[in-house]
Amino acid sequence: MDSQLTLSEEFVLLSLDKRLHRFKINFRTYQETYTAGIVFIELLLDNWIRLDEKGRVQISKDGDSGIPYLDLVLHEVGKASRPKTLKKWVKYFYSRKKRLHAIFNSVVEGLERNKAVQIDKDKLLGVIPKEKLVPDNSQIDLVIERIRAELLEKGKVEHQTIALCFLLAKLKLLRSYFSKHEEKRLKERLEQLQKENPDELKWVQSVRRAVDDLDAALATTIGGAVVTP
Numbered sequence: 270m271d272s273q274l275t276l277s278e279e280f281v282l283l284s285l286d287k288r289l290h291r292f293k294i295n296f297r298t299y300q301e302t303y304t305a306g307i308v309f310i311e312l313l314l315d316n317w318i319r320l321d322e323k324g325r326v327q328i329s330k331d332g333d334s335g336i337p338y339l340d341l342v343l344h345e346v347g348k349a350s351r352p353k354t355l356k357k358w359v360k361y362f363y364s365r366k367k368r369l370h371a372i373f374n375s376v377v378e379g380l381e382r383n384k385a386v387q388i389d390k391d392k393l394l395g396v397i398p399k400e401k402l403v404p405d406n407s408q409i410d411l412v413i414e415r416i417r418a419e420l421l422e423k424g425k426v427e428h429q430t431i432a433l434c435f436l437l438a439k440l441k442l443l444r445s446y447f448s449k450h451e452e453k454r455l456k457e458r459l460e461q462l463q464k465e466n467p468d469e470l471k472w473v474q475s476v477r478r479a480v481d482d483l484d485a486a487l488a489t490t491i492g493g494a495v496v497t498p
Contacts, residue, residue: 278376279429281304282408308339310479314429317330320475326346327352356483360486389402415430416455443456
């Protein structure tokens with residue numbers, strides 16, 4: 270792997286881990302739609318967008334990010350005739366499958382470049398071409414170990430790690446990788462960080478709101494939820 274994966278890449282990588290969990294319904298559609306929502310959270314984390322007092326997405330700075338999937342979303346937000354909430358943006362992309370596929374495929378291409386995912390070509394029923402995304406389990410383990418090192422030990426905590434942990438907690442996926450005791454400690458650590466550094470971590474409230482909005486949007490758009498064995 271050439272560098273640390275982005276937030277969106279880490280989410281897609283973990284979502285492909287069938288050792289421990291699976292999506293309940295229409296796996297790829299749910300996965301792609303959730304990924305589009307997480308791209309907004311990554312943009313929020315990197316200060317490309319902000320949420321106004323009504324929760325509507327606003328562009329924070331001009332130019333391109335240089336990351337294809339981020340720029341795909343920034344372009345759509347920039348050309349919109351009026352601002353939308355994150356919920357409405359998720360529904361917007363869900364109803365435009367070509368754009369949704371483009372965002373997801375761009376994230377996968379980044380994972381492939383970093384050798385975190387391998388694309389196996391196969392045929393469904395021996396006739397229909399089909400691509401299977403195979404994650405590198407060692408890269409999944411690295412992501413989980415980073416969370417453990419930063420949040421369960423006394424290491425420096427990166428903003429991306431906090432955001433990813435919020436996402437995993439919302440999706441009830443922390444329990445797939447951590448014991449009940451560790452899960453409890455992770456949640457306590459997140460609360461502790463916010464209390465100790467309220468000014469530095471003001472962005473966390475926006476991220477938390479975005480995660481809640483994303484979850485609500487998915488529930489009303491395609492229904493279902495992530496489940497664990």
